[in-house]
Amino acid sequence: MIDAKIPAGDLADKWNNYKDSSKLINPANRKKLDIIVVGTGLAGSSCAATLAEQGYNVKSFCFQDSARRAHSVAAQGGVNAAKNYKNDGDSVYRMFYDTIKGGDFRSREANVYRLAECSLALIDQAVAQGVPFAREYGGYLNNRSFGGVQVSRTFYARGQTGQQLMIGAYQALMRQVSAGKVKTYTRHEMLDLVLIDGKARGIIARNLETGEIERHVANAVVLATGGYGKVYYLSTLAMGCNSSAIWRAHKKGAFMSGVSWIQFHPTCLPQIGETQSKLTLMSESLRNDGRIWVPKKAGDERVPNDIPEEERDYYLERRYPTFGNLSPRDISSRAAKERIDAGCGVGPMKNAVCLDFSKAIREQGRDKIEEKYGNLFRMYDKINGVDAYKEPMLISPAAHFTMGGLWVDYDLMTTIPGLFALGEANFSDHGANRLGANSLLQSCVDGYFIAPYTIPNYLSGELKAEKVTTDHPAFIDAENNVREQLNRFLNLKGHLSADHFHKTLGKLLYDKCGLSRTRKSLEEAIVEIRSLKKSFDHELKITGDEGVNSELEKAGRVSDFLELGELMCHDALQREESCGAHFREEYQTPDGEAVRNDKDFCYVSAWEWKGEAVEPELHKEPLVFETVKLTVRSYK
Amino acid sequence: MKLYLKVWRQEHRDSKGGMISYEVDGISEHMSFLEMLDLLNERLIQKGERVIEFDHDCREGICGACGMMINGRAHGPLTGTTTCQLHMRSFNDGETVYIEPFRATAFPVLRDLKIDRSAFDHIIQSGGYISASTGQAPESNSIPIAHEVTEAAFDAAACIGCGACVATCKNSSAALFTSAKISHLVLLPQGKLESADRVVSMVNQMDTEGFGHCSNTEACEVECPQEISVLHIGRMNYEYNKALALRK
Numbered sequence: 001m002i003d004a005k006i007p008a009g010d011l012a013d014k015w016n017n018y019k020d021s022s023k024l025i026n027p028a029n030r031k032k033l034d035i036i037v038v039g040t041g042l043a044g045s046s047c048a049a050t051l052a053e054q055g056y057n058v059k060s061f062c063f064q065d066s067a068r069r070a071h072s073v074a075a076q077g078g079v080n081a082a083k084n085y086k087n088d089g090d091s092v093y094r095m096f097y098d099t100i101k102g103g104d105f106r107s108r109e110a111n112v113y114r115l116a117e118c119s120l121a122l123i124d125q126a127v128a129q130g131v132p133f134a135r136e137y138g139g140y141l142n143n144r145s146f147g148g149v150q151v152s153r154t155f156y157a158r159g160q161t162g163q164q165l166m167i168g169a170y171q172a173l174m175r176q177v178s179a180g181k182v183k184t185y186t187r188h189e190m191l192d193l194v195l196i197d198g199k200a201r202g203i204i205a206r207n208l209e210t211g212e213i214e215r216h217v218a219n220a221v222v223l224a225t226g227g228y229g230k231v232y233y234l235s236t237l238a239m240g241c242n243s244s245a246i247w248r249a250h251k252k253g254a255f256m257s258g259v260s261w262i263q264f265h266p267t268c269l270p271q272i273g274e275t276q277s278k279l280t281l282m283s284e285s286l287r288n289d290g291r292i293w294v295p296k297k298a299g300d301e302r303v304p305n306d307i308p309e310e311e312r313d314y315y316l317e318r319r320y321p322t323f324g325n326l327s328p329r330d331i332s333s334r335a336a337k338e339r340i341d342a343g344c345g346v347g348p349m350k351n352a353v354c355l356d357f358s359k360a361i362r363e364q365g366r367d368k369i370e371e372k373y374g375n376l377f378r379m380y381d382k383i384n385g386v387d388a389y390k391e392p393m394l395i396s397p398a399a400h401f402t403m404g405g406l407w408v409d410y411d412l413m414t415t416i417p418g419l420f421a422l423g424e425a426n427f428s429d430h431g432a433n434r435l436g437a438n439s440l441l442q443s444c445v446d447g448y449f450i451a452p453y454t455i456p457n458y459l460s461g462e463l464k465a466e467k468v469t470t471d472h473p474a475f476i477d478a479e480n481n482v483r484e485q486l487n488r489f490l491n492l493k494g495h496l497s498a499d500h501f502h503k504t505l506g507k508l509l510y511d512k513c514g515l516s517r518t519r520k521s522l523e524e525a526i527v528e529i530r531s532l533k534k535s536f537d538h539e540l541k542i543t544g545d546e547g548v549n550s551e552l553e554k555a556g557r558v559s560d561f562l563e564l565g566e567l568m569c570h571d572a573l574q575r576e577e578s579c580g581a582h583f584r585e586e587y588q589t590p591d592g593e594a595v596r597n598d599k600d601f602c603y604v605s606a607w608e609w610k611g612e613a614v615e616p617e618l619h620k621e622p623l624v625f626e627t628v629k630l631t632v633r634s635y636k
Numbered sequence: 637m638k639l640y641l642k643v644w645r646q647e648h649r650d651s652k653g654g655m656i657s658y659e660v661d662g663i664s665e666h667m668s669f670l671e672m673l674d675l676l677n678e679r680l681i682q683k684g685e686r687v688i689e690f691d692h693d694c695r696e697g698i699c700g701a702c703g704m705m706i707n708g709r710a711h712g713p714l715t716g717t718t719t720c721q722l723h724m725r726s727f728n729d730g731e732t733v734y735i736e737p738f739r740a741t742a743f744p745v746l747r748d749l750k751i752d753r754s755a756f757d758h759i760i761q762s763g764g765y766i767s768a769s770t771g772q773a774p775e776s777n778s779i780p781i782a783h784e785v786t787e788a789a790f791d792a793a794a795c796i797g798c799g800a801c802v803a804t805c806k807n808s809s810a811a812l813f814t815s816a817k818i819s820h821l822v823l824l825p826q827g828k829l830e831s832a833d834r835v836v837s838m839v840n841q842m843d844t845e846g847f848g849h850c851s852n853t854e855a856c857e858v859e860c861p862q863e864i865s866v867l868h869i870g871r872m873n874y875e876y877n878k879a880l881a882l883r884k
Contacts, residue, residue, distance in 0.1 A: 050770040065691060065750075066757050068797055069699040085777065121773070128773035130766045130824050132790040139780025157790060163698055164793060171765035178761040186754065209746055238693040273664055275671050278695040379697065382714075382721045383668075448770045497681045499674070544686040547648065548747040551687055 002255070002606055002621050005409045006110045011627045012092075015114045018410070022453055023460035030055035033459050036203055036218040037061070038190045038245050041070035042162075042440060043423025044224030045169035046447030052173075052181035054452060056459075059216060060173065060182050061205060063189045063240055063553075068170040071226055071238040072443060075162025076283035076376070077146060078154035079126075079440040081119035086143050090151040092116045097628060099438060102148045102328055103403070103431020104580035104596060105630050106258070106604070108623065110410060115429050115438070118445040123155055125448055129168035133157050146436035147284055148328035148635070154437045159283050159375045165440055169447070188214070189553065190245045191485075192478040193221065193252045193419065196468050200249075200419035204478045206486075208553065211546035213479055213486075215470035219462045220418045220455055223249060224447065227402035227424035229262060231561045231568070232514075233506025235399040236268055236281040242557040243564050246406050246425050254414040255606040255619060257427035258404035259564070260572035263434055263581050264515050266292075266332035269383060270352040270396035279398035280383060282355075282376055284436045287325045289360035289369060290393070292316050292332070294353050298343030304354050304392045312354075315339055323635040330433040330581045331635060333397035337515045338592060340396075347394045354392035361389065397515060401439060403430045403581065404571070407606040407621075411454035412446060415606075418462070420455060422446040427604070432580025486546065489555040494539035498554035501536045505529065505558070505565055513569050516583040522573040526566055530613050533562045567607060570616055577601045598630050637663045637729035641676070643688055644736040646745050649752075653745065655734070665725040669712065670695060670702065672724055690749040695720040697861065700796030703803070704749050705736040710800035710859040718798060718861040738803035742810070742846040753799050755845035756813060762841035763834035764817040766827045779825050792819035794862040801856035801864075807848030812856040814838050815872035816864045822875060832879035839876050 007014045007021075025033070033056050037048040040062040048060045064070060082095040095116040100107060123141070127133065133155050134142040143152040157164040176182040187208040194202040194215075202217040228243035229235045250256050267287065269280045293312040300307065315335055317324045327335070336353050345351050361369055366389060370377070380388045406414045406421035408428055413420050423443035430438065512525035536559065542551045578587040578594035579601070587595040604621040638661040646653025660676050667675070670692050677687040693701040702719040706712035712722045727733065737745050742755040793816070801812035818835050821827030827834075850869055857866045 046770075053769040064693060064699075064701065065753055066700075066797065068757075069693060069701050071694060071699070073698050073700075073796075074694050074696060083776075124773035124776045125768070125770060127776040127779075128766065128768035128826055130789070130793075130821055130827050132786045132793055132820070132824070135781055135783050135786045137783045139782050140777050160698065160794065163796070164790070167793060171760060172768075172770075174757065174761045175765040175767060177757075178763075184757070186757075209752075238699060239695060240693050272666055275664070275667055275675055277668075277671050277674060280696045378716075379721070382697075382717060383723070385723075385725060452770065495682075497678055499678065541681055541684075543681050543684055548689050548750060549686075550689055551681065 002407070002415065002619050003409065004108060004621055005411060006108065007410065011109060011113050014110050015117060019453055022457040025456050025460050025463070027055050029463055031057065033057065033462070034059065034218040035220050035222065035455065036216055037222040037224060038203065039070065039224035039226060039425070040067035040173065041072035041224060041226055041423060041443060042165055042169050043443035043447040044070065044222070045173045046444055047222055047224060047422055047451045048182055049169065049172035049176050050448055050452040051455065052176035052179070058176070058182045059185060059218065061185045061188045061190060063187065063208060065186055067173055067184060067186065068166060070166065071241055072166045072440070073163040074238065074281070075440050076159040076281065077285040078144065078156035078161045078437040079122070079165065079444070080146070080153050080437040081123045081155060081441070082116050082153060083120060083123060085141055086152045088151045090153050094151065095119065095153060098149045099429070099435055100431070100628055101633055102435040103433055104633050105431065105625070106579050106623065107429055107431030109625060109627055111428050114450070115442060115445055118449045119441055121449060122441065122444050126165055126168050129172060131157060131164045131168045144285060145288055145326060147287065147326045147332065148323070148435045156285065159285070159373065162440055165444060191248065191482045191556065193249045194474050194478045195252055195416065196472055196474045199417045201468055202470065202475060204482050206482070209548055213482055215475045215479060217468060217470050219459055220420065222420045222422060222451065222455070223406065223425050224422040225425045227405070228564060229399045229402050231506070231565055232399035232509050233503045234271060234276065234279050236265055236279055239277065242560065244557050244560045246421065247560040247564050249406065249414065249416065249419060251609050252416065254416045254419060255407040255608055256404065256567060257407040257604050257606045258432070259607060260513060260568045261403035261432050261581050262399055263329055263401040263403060264333040264397040265400035266329055266336055266397050267355060267395045268398035270347055270349065270394055272348060280379070281398070281400065282380065282393065282395060284329070286355060286373060286376060289372070290325065290355040290357050291359060292325055292353055292355055294339045294344040294346060304346060313339070313344070320635045327635050328433060328435060334515055334583060336397050352394035352396045355395045356392040357388065401434055403427065403432060403434055407604070411457065412451055413454065413458060418458065420451060422451055432582055485556065486552065489540065489542050489552060490546065492538070492540045492542065494541045496539045496541055498540065498542070498551055498558045501532065501540065502554070502558045502561065504532060505562060509565055509568065513572050516585050517572045518585045519573065522569045525569045529562060529566045529569065536562060563612065567616055571605060571607065574618060575601055575605065637665065637724065637727070639663060639727060640732040642732065642734045645688070645748050647747065649744050649746060663724050665723070667724045668695065668720055669706070669722040669724065670720050688749065689747045692720055697721040698796060700798040703738050703798045703800055705738060705803060707734050710738065710804045711861055715858065716861060716863050738799050740802045740808035740847070742808065743799060743802065755847070756797050756799065758845055759810065759814055759838055759841045760817065763830070763837040764821070766821060767830060768826070781825060785823055789820050789823040792816045792823070792864065792868055795864055796862055798861060800859045800861060802847065804855045804859040805848070805851055806853065807851040809850045810842050810845070810847040811850035811869045811872065812860065812864055812866065814842055815868035818872045818875060819868040822871070831875060832882065835872060835875040836879050839872070
């Protein structure tokens with residue numbers, strides 16, 4: 001059985017107990033230890049910078065041309081913290097409870113409590129770095145509400161909270177580069193993990209400019225490589241987002257958890273054509289003032305503004321009167337899909353719902369709405385050529401955030417000693433559904449406040465470990481495997497592009513392992529994905545050489561997505577309940593609400609790789625609730 | 637619609653490049669400019685040719701990765717827009733479109749439209765930060781900051797580091813990029829303490845990287861996708877001169 005190593009003590013004392021008893025390393029010895037951090041988003045940059053401040057030698061890798069471009073920049077709405085600045089009843093415990101409940105009771109109490117606890121220090125840290133959070137006229141920090149909660153605990157910087165936090169973390173990282181404690185490797189992609197004596201001791205990376213394959217050795221490896229929602233091709237993610245680092249670590253022995261728990265964001269721009277590459281996210285904060293509706297009548301061909309008030313169905317306000325338009329994401333997305341499937345969708349492909357600001361503009365005035373969401377309205381106009389001050393936005397659910405990822409213990413260490421996973425790359429804090437504005441929080445908290453305690457705790461045992469160099473046979477083997485795969489891609493004589501396979505896989509997953517799933521759809525998907533993988537292995541066509549070659553980069557990523565997609569289906573198939581974002585149609589109430597099964601499924605599924613097209617092996621980590629009582633999650 | 641493209645193709649940093657012509661039909665006005673290039677690349681793969689390399693990532697205008705000169709303008713014909721947010725409805729059927737990389741001595745071309753912008757990282761490394769290590773921060777509401785001050789700092793901090801300002805400047809100056817960072821940090825009480833050393837160091841680093849002097853044409857503001865104001869350059873000059881005058 002796998003052990004999460006939760007510290008002893010009352011819930012509120014666990015993290016302090018851990019910090020009080022974790023092992024330390026004296027400053028002189030820190031200089032002797034090297035740490036590789038892959039990924040430079042909020043989790044990666046903050047972790048690399050903080051470890052460097054402590055005195056460790058850090059190598060930081062990213063595939064982008066600058067650390068600042070990691071996809072954390074795209075988070076718009078905000079970051080949660082239990083500061084209770086609004087004096088509206090917030091507290092660490094309440095934030096913990098909202099998050100556990102929001103995750104449909106499928107996350108660890110201890111991890112979630114720590115997340116809420118560390119949220120306080122994060123806001124302090126970000127403000128000290130110069131993050132320009134919104135302020136009231138008196139000069140104090142402002143807050144707004146996000147889905148799934150009844151207090152205002154979301155700090156924000158217009159619609160660019162992720163970008164501004166990212167700039168803070170990036171600048172902290174650049175400061176350490178200039179101090180000589182961090183060396184950055186931009187335009188580098190990790191292609192394998194190197195294990196020596198069962199421990200993570202380095203990576204193989206490809207220089208994306210020169211094509212050179214490089215070996216890098218360290219005493220610990222941190223993966224902060226983000227989520228894999230791009231497996232669906234059409235998603236809110238950046239084009240380069242991928243699962244390759246975590247997937248290759250998985251194939252080296254790190255378990256994966258919650259793999260099929262993917263959040264579909266309810267407020268994205270709908271698909272309008274076949275050549276589309278992206279479903280742009282419109283911040284959830286819009287739901288503070290926008291009302292969501294569809295025509296009451298199926299197949300209504302009128303444009304939204306021509307549909308009179310009494311013929312509109314404000315279905316979230318109708319079904320969930322307490323939370324209304326601020327219902328959590330999984331529930332809002334499913335409710336949208338339900339109406340779209342019922343034929344009430346709007347827009348040219350009938351695949352969208354209306355997000356209407358007319359009431360808010362009438363009550364607050366256009367200026368106020370413009371101040372709050374101006375950049376989002378501008379973005380909407382740019383993409384669609386439509387003025388959303390005058391007619392409703394058309395929105396639709398899209399693949400967004402992966403609650404799943406590498407299994408980690410309380411130390412954020414994977415099942416491979418010395419391999420840590422931070423931020424969206426791990427599975428830990430959000431259970432089966434993430435609440436809005438908890439993603440920025442988790443990546444920052446993992447990187448600034450947790451890993452800088454837990455990694456030294458591990459490294460203290462490594463000071464006396466045998467020195468290894470990149471000449472070790474494990475490095476040579478790993479490098480050879482990487483070269484072999486790249487050569488195979490370049491020499492395939494097929495006729496289909498990597499994008500073709502990616503789009504086919506994405507559509508298949510949307511249909512069969514998307515917002516809702518059934519046993520039948522998942523079993524079909526597994527067969528189809530295996531056959532798609534076979535076709536990929538023979539019919540792929542890559543042009544160009546081993547230098548700068550975006551097609552070669554895509555090929556490796558799509559190959560990994562195909563294997564990961566299959567695991568997602570196994571995970572969704574095995575879990576015969578509905579919880580959070582995982583909605584199995586067989587398990588629902590007559591009025592369409594999810595039915596969780598705590599008797600049989602109150603555990604974390606941790607999957608072990610057993611080989612290509614072989615059933616993965618399931619390990620279970622029971623979820624023990626000492627503080628909260630498991631209840632039916634209701635927002636009605 | 638159908639477009640006639642002239643695209644800059646270059647093998648390596650040191651090789652000689654040139655404009656190559658392509659005809660692309662079947663373009664929908666709803667496509668983004670980059671999706672139009674995806675379409676062309678898909679067809680190049682079918683023909684067994686190497687694809688056109690270009691930088692792009694978020695495709696929602698915030699990461700700053702994309703950027704090319706389109707008909708001689710950084711990020712194309714619209715203002716306040718990155719290349720990824722430019723849609724084909726801004727072009728006419730049958731039009732000829734010239735596509736080139738952002739050009740500057742400090743931004744060498746890697747291949748086709750991909751360039752090396754690490755010079756921007758070096759400028760930030762030279763002082764574009766507030767020295768606040770993790771753990772040192774005081775309670776966040778302990779220093780009130782006026783609403784207008786935060787908003788002004790945000791306006792400067794909104795820079796996405798795409799390099800359009802450099803590409804459009806006839807002197808390839810990085811003054812807008814650098815001054816936006818200086819403004820962002822000097823406006824906030826947290827950033828004031830280091831302001832003198834920061835501005836001197838960052839301005840010197842601009843020169844080291846091979847960027848030219850500000851040309852005072854204000855072309856950068858016109859092409860900036862975040863509409864960063866040239867007034868920041870004025871502030872940078874003021875801060876720089878103040879730092880030199882007060883230097884002990």
